[in-house]
Amino acid sequence: WSNLVLQDGRKPSNPAFWWVNDEGEEVKWSFEELASLSRKAANVLSQACGLQRGDRVIAVLPRVPDWWLLNVACMRAGIVFIPGTSQLTAKDISYRLEASKAKCFITSDTLAPAVESVLPGSQFLKSKLLVGKGSRAGWLNLKELL
Numbered sequence: 001w002s003n004l005v006l007q008d009g010r011k012p013s014n015p016a017f018w019w020v021n022d023e024g025e026e027v028k029w030s031f032e033e034l035a036s037l038s039r040k041a042a043n044v045l046s047q048a049c050g051l052q053r054g055d056r057v058i059a060v061l062p063r064v065p066d067w068w069l070l071n072v073a074c075m076r077a078g079i080v081f082i083p084g085t086s087q088l089t090a091k092d093i094s095y096r097l098e099a100s101k102a103k104c105f106i107t108s109d110t111l112a113p114a115v116e117s118v119l120p121g122s123q124f125l126k127s128k129l130l131v132g133k134g135s136r137a138g139w140l141n142l143k144e145l146l
Contacts, residue, residue, distance in 0.1 A: 019065050027065045034072065037146070041073035044145045049104045049127040053078030057104040057129075058096055060084040060111055066131045066142060070106060086111055094118040097125065106142075109134030 017029040029037065045051045057079055061067045067083075074081035082100055084093070093115050097105070101124045107115055109132035116136075119125060130139040 017068060037069055038072040038076055040146050041069050042077040044142060045073055045079055045104070046077050048140055048145050049129060051077065051079050051104055056080040056082055056100045056102040057106055058082045058084055058100060058102045059106040060086060060088060060093065060115060061106065061108055061131055062086055090118045094121060097122040104129060106131060108132045112136055112139065
């Protein structure tokens with residue numbers, strides 16, 4: 001898909017990504033924008049979060065545009081993306097962290113308080129990445145790093 005931007009110097013007219021929420025807010029990314037944003041997000045995962053090819057990340061996020069962006073970024077970087085529903089309990093998250101040996105946990109600023117209690121117990125976790133406008137002590141913020 002990222003090669004579509006380069007073919008014959010022409011840009012595809014259809015969006016690569018088009019998201020609309022319940023309030024009618026839209027996010028549209030062209031193929032070129034998705035390629036650029038996913039490269040930047042892959043760099044955040046590799047550099048700021050210290051992840052390498054084959055490492056695992058758990059993402060507990062609603063289906064917001066950043067969920068899709070991080071999914072593509074993980075593919076680019078060779079990082080295993082493990083999605084989780086926002087309905088997971090602390091026990092579920094703790095189990096998934098240990099079973100997967102995830103090195104990074106990604107969640108939204110609204111879900112972070114619910115999962116924060118189980119994160120210190122993970123022996124493999126290196127970094128925590130927050131998606132949203134908020135900030136929390138000990139968490140990296142995706143928007144600030146992009």
